[in-house]
Each structure stands twice: as C-alpha cells, then as structure tokens.
Amino acid sequence: MNKKKIICPECRTYTGYIIRKEKRKYIIRDQEYYFDITVAYCEKCGEEIEVPGLLDLQMKEVDEQYRKKENIVFIDEIEKLMTLYDIGKAPLSLGLGFGEITITRYLKGQVPSKEYSDIIKNALESPKYMLNKLIENKNKIAANAFEKAEKCALNLEKMFNISSKMLSTISYIFEESLEITPLALQKILYFIQGIYLALYDVPLFDEDCYAWVHGPVYNSVYNLFKEFKYNPIDDDRFMILKNRFEELTEQERNVIQLVLNSFGNYSGKVLEEITHQEDPWINSRNGYSFLEPSDNLIEKNQIQLYFKKIDKEYSLRNIKEINRHINEQLELKNK
Structure with a gap:
C-alpha cells in the first residue's frame, strides 16, 4: 500500500x-x-x-x-482442484455432493463450513477420494464432464502407487528446480538415496532401483513421467504434489538440497555418464553388453556400501567435497 x-x-x-x-x-x-x-x-x-x-x-x-x-480451504486450492480434474464450477460442486452454485460462492469469497472444506481438501489430496465422490454423484453431472474428471482421477491415482516419502522427495525437487527431465530426476533420486544411506544407514524411500541401459532407474517413477521423454516435466497434474515436501524432516531436506546443489547442476545425460562409472550400476549390469536392455535390481546395500566408500574419501556432508568427487568422475570419463 x-x-x-x-x-x-x-x-x-x-x-x-x-x-x-x-x-x-x-x-x-x-x-x-x-x-x-x-x-x-x-x-x-x-x-x-x-x-x-x-x-x-x-x-x-x-x-x-x-x-x-x-484449516479451511483457500480459494486458490479450489481453483487448483478444478485444474487437476479439468472440471467446471457447477459440475465440481455437484460432483462433491454440494448445491450447484456452492463452489461459485466459495470462489467469490464465501468461507466454506469446516465440513465442506474438509470434503474439498480430501478431494485435493486423494484422487481415490475424488473418484469415489464423482461416482457417488455421477447421475447429477453431465456425461462429458464426468468422463473428463474420471479420466483425470484415474491418471492421478497412478501417482499414489509410489511411497509417500518418494512423493515428498519429488515434491521437494519440483519446488527447488526450475525444470527437470525424467532422466535427470531418476539420477537425482538415486544420488539422494545413496547419500542418505551412507550418512544415516536407512533408505529415505522404499522403492527399489534397477540397472537399465541409461543408468539407475526407479520403475514406478519412470512410468509416471515417461510421456515427457527427454523434455522437462511440465503438467498441471503434478500440482497435486505441491507442498507435499513439508512432510519431510529437516535431515531429509538437507540431503535432498545437498544433491540438488551439486549433482543437480548437471544435465540428465551427464548424470547418467557418472552413474555408468559407479560400482552399483556396473556390478548389476555384469554380463550385459553396453546397449543390451536389463532390469536387474541394484540392491540397496550395494548402493549404501558404494556411497559409504565415497563418504570416507570425500565427506558427503560437504558440498565442496561432493563437487570435488563429481569433477574427478567427469575427468575420469574424459580420459
């Protein structure tokens, strides 16, 4: 003012x-x-x-x-819900079991009751909940509005086949990165898991990693983002991940930030080349030619042992030391 x-x-x-x-x-x-x-x-x-x-x-x-x-829903969260499910004000209102103009009133500033706010928040947080609401109120909504929203809900539901910690980690990466490709995301997740295992002796997330031709890959994450190929991930669907990172502990965020401030400065292709020089991927690809497809598990204990070895030599708590390790790996590759 x-x-x-x-x-x-x-x-x-x-x-x-x-x-x-x-x-x-x-x-x-x-x-x-x-x-x-x-x-x-x-x-x-x-x-x-x-x-x-x-x-x-x-x-x-x-x-x-x-x-x-x-803990009452904000107007921008209602707008986000409409975007996520490609649904208008009236069909959303009816789909959630409200009166036809209820959402319109909320968008103009009327504050919802706690009961109605919780319904909106649940729909925003859970595609399964939203899908059940849509099915419950299907006869009140126009057929094409229902079909579009149902398709969005089914696509979003696939996202929740991934563990909560993995979703929170991806949420943090999206929050801190201007753009990231699926290839870079896979390698960043691998380095996060490796450093976390080395420093704290437990995995940050439960998903297993596999040795593919292009380096370590988390299958469920690959399936979620494969449509982007080598392009940056950019889709309104992934707004549902926004702020999930708030569930992470300070310790977990610190490790993710360490990786983003070091490995995160490189392209997915460069990160792939770094992983191709590391024992976990090399050992899991033993017996395969360079471009021969494989889907062999990279055991978490292999990842942990390798990054503990790196920690002893470089100190993975120190960003300068991590960058020194990266530079030496890149120099080795170019020899």
Whole structure:
C-alpha cells in the first residue's frame, strides 16, 4: 500500500500516516479470534484513521488468518482442484455432493463450513477420494464432464502407487528446480538415496532401483513421467504434489538440497555418464553388453556400501567435497 498524505478526519490536517501491525479481536461464527491486522495512525494527532485500500487489506488478512487457523480451504486450492480434474464450477460442486452454485460462492469469497472444506481438501489430496465422490454423484453431472474428471482421477491415482516419502522427495525437487527431465530426476533420486544411506544407514524411500541401459532407474517413477521423454516435466497434474515436501524432516531436506546443489547442476545425460562409472550400476549390469536392455535390481546395500566408500574419501556432508568427487568422475570419463 502506497503511503500518501491524506486529510485526517480527527485533526482536519493534510498529513501523512504511520502503518503498524496490531492484534485485533474478531468474532466469527460465535468464536473469538485475535489476528494481526494492518492499521494506520495520523502522524499529526496519533489517532487511528482509514486510508484508501486499507479496509480491503484488513479483510484479506482476516480471511487468510481465519482459514489458516481453522484449516479451511483457500480459494486458490479450489481453483487448483478444478485444474487437476479439468472440471467446471457447477459440475465440481455437484460432483462433491454440494448445491450447484456452492463452489461459485466459495470462489467469490464465501468461507466454506469446516465440513465442506474438509470434503474439498480430501478431494485435493486423494484422487481415490475424488473418484469415489464423482461416482457417488455421477447421475447429477453431465456425461462429458464426468468422463473428463474420471479420466483425470484415474491418471492421478497412478501417482499414489509410489511411497509417500518418494512423493515428498519429488515434491521437494519440483519446488527447488526450475525444470527437470525424467532422466535427470531418476539420477537425482538415486544420488539422494545413496547419500542418505551412507550418512544415516536407512533408505529415505522404499522403492527399489534397477540397472537399465541409461543408468539407475526407479520403475514406478519412470512410468509416471515417461510421456515427457527427454523434455522437462511440465503438467498441471503434478500440482497435486505441491507442498507435499513439508512432510519431510529437516535431515531429509538437507540431503535432498545437498544433491540438488551439486549433482543437480548437471544435465540428465551427464548424470547418467557418472552413474555408468559407479560400482552399483556396473556390478548389476555384469554380463550385459553396453546397449543390451536389463532390469536387474541394484540392491540397496550395494548402493549404501558404494556411497559409504565415497563418504570416507570425500565427506558427503560437504558440498565442496561432493563437487570435488563429481569433477574427478567427469575427468575420469574424459580420459
């Protein structure tokens, strides 16, 4: 909000004003709340005054803080749900079991009840829940709207065949990376798992890794993103992963960030070439020619032993040391 001079209604002076944040009491649905609200005071007489745009800002602050405190869905989350399932306001409303214009009212700013908010949040978090809601209310929705939303739900449901930790890890990678290809994602996941195993003796996620021609691959992740081929992953469906990374511990995030700040600076092809020089992939591909397809398991203990060896030589807690290891691997490749 731009600070301009105004006429103070108290002292009738053309003067400036001071902006502050203060706790104010509000009664909403018979409950008492205290919110941090922006207020303005006259520089001349010190009385609280109204300035242009302030009331709208205060209403927005109350709305946001109330929704956050009561875990009520936000407008942008409802818009996200519509995008995820390629569905309009009226069919979404009916599909969730609401009245036809309920979602329209929510998009205009009406705050949902906790019951209805929880339904929307559940639909946003679980494609299976959304699919069940759509089927339950199928007779209320136009056929083509139902079919489009059902197709989206079925596609999204495939994503949840992956473990929660893997989804959270991918969510963090998406949050921190401007763009990433499926090939680069596979290798980043492999290095994250390797370093985490070396430092903490447990896997970050449960999925097994396999030795394919182009390096270590997590099959379920490959199936999820294979349609992008060598292009960056970009699809509204994956908005459902946004903020899942908040479930990760600080320890887990630190390891992911270490990998992104080091290995993450290279293309998928370069990362593939690095893995081709490492024992876990080489040993699991034993007996195969260079371009011969294979789907052999790379045992987690093989990955752990290899990265523990690297940790002893380079210290995998230190980003400079990780980069030194990468540079030496790249120099070895070019010899």
